[in-house]
Amino acid sequence: MITSVELKNWRSHAHTRLQFGKGTNLIVGIMGSGKSAVLDAICYALYGTFPALRRKSVGSEDIFRHGEKEAGVALEFSHGGKGYRVVRALRKSARGVEAAAKIYEDGKVLDSGQARVSEIVGEKLGVDFDLFNRAVYSEQNNIGYFLELEAGRRKREMDGLMGLDRFEDARANAVRVINRLEGERKVLEQRYDAARHGEIGKKLKEKKGLLGEEEKKAGDAERELQAKRKEADVAEKGLAEMRKMKERKERAGEALGKERARAEALEADLKGKEVGGEKAAVKRAELRGAEAEAERIGKEISVLEKEESSLSRNMGALENRAKNAERAAREKEEAKKKLEMILGGKSVKELEESEKRLELGMVELGSQAKSFIAEAEEMEKYLGGLDGKESCPVCGAELGKDKAVHLHKERAEIAKRKKGDAAELRKRLAEMEKELLHTKKVLREAAGAEGKARMEIEDVKGIAGELERAKRKAEAHAKGMAELRGKKKIAEGKAREILFTLREMEGLLEKKKSLEGARGRARELEREWGGIRFSAEEYDGLYSDVSKLRVECERADGKTREARRAIESLKEMVAGLGKEMGALEALKEDVRKRNGMLEQLVIMRNAIGETQAELRMELVEAINSAMNDIWPILYPYADYRQLRIAASEEDYAFEVYDGEWRRLEKVASGGERACLSLTLRIAMATVLAPEAGWLILDEPTHNLDKEAVQALAEALENKVPQLVEQAFVITHEENLMNSEFARSYRFSREKEAGGATAVEEL
Ligand SMILES: Nc1ncnc2c1ncn2[C@@H]1O[C@H](COP(=O)(O)OP(=O)(O)O)[C@@H](O)[C@H]1O
Ligand SMILES: [Mg+2]
Secondary structure (H helix, E strand, O other): EEEEEEEHHHHHHHHEEEEEEEEEEEEEEOOOOHHHOOOHHHHHHHOOOOHHHOOOOOOOHEOOOOOOOOOOOOOOEEEEEEEEEEEEEEEEEEEEEEEEEEEEEOOOEEEEEEHHHHHHHHHHHOOOOOHHHHHHHHOOOHHHHHHOOOOOHHHHHHHHHOOOHHHHHHHHHHHHHHHHHHHHHHHHHOOOOHHHHHHHHHHHHHHHHHHHHHHHHHHHHHHHHHHHHHHHHHHHHHHHHHHHHHHHHHHHHHHHHHHHHHHHHHHHHHHHOOHHHHHHHHHHHHHHHHHHHHHHHHHHHHHHHHHHHHHHHHHHHHHHHHHHHHHHHHHHHHHHHHHHHHHOOOOOOHHHHHHHHHHHHHHOOOOOOOOOOOHHHHHHHHHHHOOOOOOOOOOOOOOOOHHHHHHHHHHHHHHHHHHHHHHHHHHHHHHHHOOOOOOOHHHHHHHHHHHHHOOOOOOOOHHHHHHHHHHHHHHHHHHHHHHHHHHHHHHHHHHHHHHHHHHHHHHHHHHHHHHHHHHHHHHHHHHHHOOOOOOOHHHHHHHHHHHHHHHHHHEEEEEEEEHHHHHHHHHHHHHHHHHHHHHHHHHHHHHHHHHHHHHHHHHHHHHHHHHHHHEEEHHHHHHHHHHHHHHHHHHHOOOOOEEEEEEEEOOOOEEEEEEOEEEEEHOOOOOHHEEEEEEEHHHHHHOOOOOOOEEEEOOOOOOHHHHHHHEEEHHHHHHHHHHOOOOEEEEHHHHHOOOOOOOOEEEEEEOOOOOOEEEEEO
């Protein structure tokens, strides 16, 4: 039971609080006074939405009373012995409308959040929004509406009202899946070729058999090959051993041949030549004698050579001395001549005396000349003092003009003469200086020449005699040396000759020795050759055995390879066939699976249909039964005694009974239909949502005549409370106001002024 509802800024309501009681609650008011808004608010409080909002013909922002930013609803109800309070608050923000919700149970918070609160309400009441919308608060469930629809649509809508449309959806879904699966199966079946499947199976078996055979063949061939290879290996090893022997024997034979040939050649060389060791010894002694002779002579020669070289050194010195003495004599002679020429018949003494004289004369003349010049200068000075004056510059005595002139003339002449004398003296002085220099030069040269003219000279003739003696001695030496050299040459020639013969002898001796060696080695090789065991016959036999075995191996190998190739190609074939087989089997499996699924789905589809039909029958029966209980209570006349919904595969028919069943739309008046609508509404509410015990009727007087309104008022007042716990009736019909209800309110509103809903409880 809903005990109260409170609206804040909800549509035309600024703040409205209504209390409700058990039985029928009535709200009367003019059109647009805000009655339906209360029902929407109740629905919103319970489920967070209401039909128009769900349909989106109204947005949540339209809920707010114009100009308001916050709105809300609070609803209180009791159920199962407990009291509940639901509060939902709405707020406009930049992000849109935000909604908060909270539910209390007996004053304690149960949970919060829009969805969570709605869920809890649904659980507690056993009625969710969907059922509430169909059974309790249906906007479109008057009979008139249903009667006007065509059969199929009416059936759908009625099914919807009873909640049977969900089966329809499930069925349709099942059918869609079935159709899709059938389509797929068809395609798969077209792709699947059963004949080909059988054929491939046969081929596969056949090829697998062949493969087994080839594998056996390959195994046999391989074993044979292995055996032959082992045999060939053994034979080849034996052959290799023999080949080694053969090669050794050949090498020994070759070496023997070479040694024999060498001995033969040596024998040929030594044929007719007799050589003994004693003869060679004699020759060697001879050679030693000859060599010693040559050596002795060589020593003699070297003594002479030493002497010779000292002699020739001595001769060189003597020659030099002779040459120097000759040159010195020549120079002495020349110096004597030169001295004579320099002195020019005078002696050195004389020249030295004239040198002294000249030096003394020059001193004397020099001082004389100096005094002449001093005198002349004195005179000139006096003359300078005399110029233009008539007194003596020396004593200052008056002279007179004439005397002065005369004195001037006289003195000038003296000065001139003195000057001339000084110049003369100077000339003579220069001549004397020249002469003095010359005398000094002659004296210097004479001193040099005199030294040379007086030097001592060696005896050239003595030196020449000495040189002559030395030359003779050297000649005698050269003669002796030539003789010795000739002797030495002879001795050396003899030694060479002996050496040659000795060499020849030694060569022969060497050959003899070689011959002995070669003979010995040949004997040894002969022994070795004889000792090597080798049989050409045996070798040839084994060689041909190996060749044969090799050919056999190749043949076996060829066979193995062939079998292998066959196996490979068979395997490829088997793989290809296997692949195709796999694909065909997968296809077959797909078809099989789809068939299975289809079978299941068809069963399910039929089950859904059957369940739906059964449920429909049950519901219709229950509704019919409820309607027949309600009808006599609501309907004031006795003409139609019974009514029913006749459900068939195609339609729901509303029928009334007046001794005969008749189609409602063919017989009933508007009022009768309205009465029937109410009956249907109550029946639906009690059958579909008995737990809630609510009935909400919005404008139920529509189409009713005065009497029917009266009957409705009577029913709402006295009879409906017997059928449902609580009813909410909204109407503009003032005539309903005269009855006694649990609660009655009158809504009014100054619509033109945009006023809020005003509530008055009656
Ligand atoms: N958000 C709103 N704010 C104010 N008034 C509104 C708002 N929404 C609708 N109305 C006014 O409310 C009235 C409709 O309310 P409603 O409950 O349907 O009236 P009634 O059911 O009584 O005829 C209209 O007159 C409309 O102008
Ligand atoms: Mg209304």
